[in-house]
Amino acid sequence: DIQMTQSPSSLSASVGDRVTITCRASQSISSYLNWYQQKPGKAPNLLIYAASSLQSGVPSRFSGSGSGTDFTLTISSLQPEDFATYYCQQTYSIPRTFGGGTKVEIK
């Protein structure tokens, strides 16, 4: 199975900050990497697919990059509604594993 490791597991940031979350795969997954946002009590919401493609309706302050084993999710200017938990997911192979999550909290 492919293991997905996210870092950090949590971070504190202020509105307007630039935030970067990293995700590392235990083997190459090409660009089969997605990012989801989850708010408390809600279902996950797809933000980025294929490592760097922005899902329809997602604000342009979100961006993704990387290929192979190392990926990043960047929020260019953190907004109040962005405080949430973020998960990466590989869809290169079965099982479709998720990272452990990164909780973005208000500083």
Next chain:
Amino acid sequence: EVQLVESGGGLVQPGGSLRLSCAASGFTFSNYNMNWVRQAPGKGLEWVSYISSSSSTIYYADSVKGRFTISRDNAKNSLYLQMNSLRDEDTAVYYCAREDRSGWYISFDYWGQGTLVTVSS
């Protein structure tokens, strides 16, 4: 509007069974592969099972293999998860998720609101 609505969750004793359903609307259900994903209280996301659009291909996570059965009824636009021999560690919110393969990539583009399964004596 795409909608996925799960039902069937509840409290069940260890060793018991439960059947979850996911009702789909707003898209051609028979054209899409589907998945179940779960989330234990306060924990991260765990992929559980996959079924192809025609039910010809099915996969399970090792943690549920031999105990859970995924199925679908395209005529009823419904996805199911039969859960047997339930354990405490199966306690979680269970989500159904649509798989998007419209390009070369694969993503879970729509999710239901989830249904809570609690396994406890």
